[in-house]
Amino acid sequence: MKKIIDIKGMTCAHCQAAVEKALNGIDGVEAKVDLKKNQATVNLQKEIADEVLKEAIEEAGYEVTSITVKKGLFS
Numbered sequence: 001m002k003k004i005i006d007i008k009g010m011t012c013a014h015c016q017a018a019v020e021k022a023l024n025g026i027d028g029v030e031a032k033v034d035l036k037k038n039q040a041t042v043n044l045q046k047e048i049a050d051e052v053l054k055e056a057i058e059e060a061g062y063e064v065t066s067i068t069v070k071k072g073l074f075s
Contacts, residue, residue, distance in 0.1 A: 001043075001044045001047075001069065002041065002042065002043050002044070002069070002070040003041075003042045003044065003050075003053070003067055003068065003069055003070060004039055004040070004041055004042075004067070004068050004070050005039060005040040005042060005053060005054075005057065005064055005066070005067050006038060006039055006064070006065040006066045006067075007019060007033075007038050007039065007040060007057060007062050007063065007064060007065070008038065008062065008063040008064075008065050009061070009062040009063050010033070010035055010038055010062060012035075013035065015035070015062070016033045016035040017033075018060045018061070018062075019031075019033045019040060019057055019060055019062055020032065020033045020040070021060075022056040022057060022059065022060040023040060023042060023053065023056055023057070025056065026048065026052060026053070026056055027046075028044060028045040028046040028048055029042055029043070029044060029045075029048060029053070030042070030043040030045070031043070040057075041070075050067045053067060054067065
């Protein structure tokens with residue numbers, strides 16, 4: 001499953017790396033953060049609650065504004 005997380009508060013490459021590290025530290029998560037879009041694209045290898053993803057980002061010092069499931073042929 002793929003999710004798109006909108007993140008508020010990232011301003012630089014360090015911010016991007018901090019969020020990626022926080023998300024990738026969760027077992028079963030493969031994340032890539034796009035600083036320009038202020039979004040993380042998260043591939044989940046197993047079921048993980050949105051609250052777990054949100055908490056990891058908030059502990060890194062950023063705000064989650066939305067989490068959506070990406071659906072489609074190429075997701």
